Amino acid sequence: MFSMSLRAASISKIYGAGLLGPGKCIFREISLEISPGKTFGLMGPSGEGKSTLGRVVAGLEKPTKGTIYYKGSPLTGMKKTEYTAFRSKVQIMFQDPTDAFNPGKKMGHSVSEVLALLRVPKVKYAPKIEELLIITGLPEEVLSRYPSQLSGGQLQRLALGRLLLLDPEYIILDEPTSALDVSVQAQILHMLKKVQAERKIGYLLISHDEAVIRFMSDSYGELEKGHLKIIG
Numbered sequence: 001m002f003s004m005s006l007r008a009a010s011i012s013k014i015y016g017a018g019l020l021g022p023g024k025c026i027f028r029e030i031s032l033e034i035s036p037g038k039t040f041g042l043m044g045p046s047g048e049g050k051s052t053l054g055r056v057v058a059g060l061e062k063p064t065k066g067t068i069y070y071k072g073s074p075l076t077g078m079k080k081t082e083y084t085a086f087r088s089k090v091q092i093m094f095q096d097p098t099d100a101f102n103p104g105k106k107m108g109h110s111v112s113e114v115l116a117l118l119r120v121p122k123v124k125y126a127p128k129i130e131e132l133l134i135i136t137g138l139p140e141e142v143l144s145r146y147p148s149q150l151s152g153g154q155l156q157r158l159a160l161g162r163l164l165l166l167d168p169e170y171i172i173l174d175e176p177t178s179a180l181d182v183s184v185q186a187q188i189l190h191m192l193k194k195v196q197a198e199r200k201i202g203y204l205l206i207s208h209d210e211a212v213i214r215f216m217s218d219s220y221g222e223l224e225k226g227h228l229k230i231i232g
């Protein structure tokens with residue numbers, strides 16, 4: 001059957017294996033599946049390898065063993081064009097939104113940059129930007145500000161809005177609200193849920209906060225001592 005999911009099959013990650021020794025095993029034989037419109041929550045203590053697992057699922061790092069499948073095709077066997085499509089459809093959103101933007105450029109520039117990258121004709125910039133402002137619930141004036149002139153919550157909204165211009169099918173959310181105040185955290189989580197319901201995006205949500213994981217996830221597990229224990 002044709003699969004639409006993003007799936008990790010028995011993946012392991014070992015850093016530094018070679019002539020000098022067996023290396024450091026971060027996680028072993030992990031399998032998980034993210035389906036369109038659903039959230040898989042990944043929790044676990046600091047340093048257990050959650051971000052590493054997220055990067056491997058997103059194709060930014062190769063697993064030492066095992067395979068990532070995107071819509072049924074293994075990443076390793078993909079042609080260059082297929083892999084390029086995978087890389088644009090599977091995105092990562094990071095914890096600190098200040099890292100997502102060039103501090104020396106106004107937000108409007110950072111948004112237009114993505115549109116240029118996507119080869120959107122200039123006449124279509126205005127409707128795309130308007131759509132982004134509606135999704136993020138931000139006023140147009142934010143576009144004429146520098147990142148340092150916006151709050152963490154506004155920046156994270158814009159980071160998500162800009163990422164949505166790429167029309168992703170899956171987003172790895174790596175502690176997306178950990179750097180924010182509790183009240184702002186809730187706003188971002190609700191925005192993520194709304195966007196998911198509208199666009200059927202699959203999320204891999206990484207968080208050390210069980211309440212966040214429970215609120216957001218359809219199923220979830222904990223990474224501990226290199227193994228994934230499915231909890232709910």
Ligand SMILES: Nc1ncnc2c1ncn2[C@@H]1O[C@H](COP(=O)(O)OP(=O)(O)OP(=O)(O)O)[C@@H](O)[C@H]1O
Pocket residue numbers: 015016026044045046047048049050051052053208
């Ligand atoms: N490129 C690398 N080379 C060697 N070790 C690495 C590399 N990247 C990460 N690690 C190690 O892998 C382990 C897991 O790191 P990772 O950032 O994935 O954990 P985490 O669970 O996301 O932690 P946190 O919640 O603190 O962000 C850490 O011990 C880290 O030092």
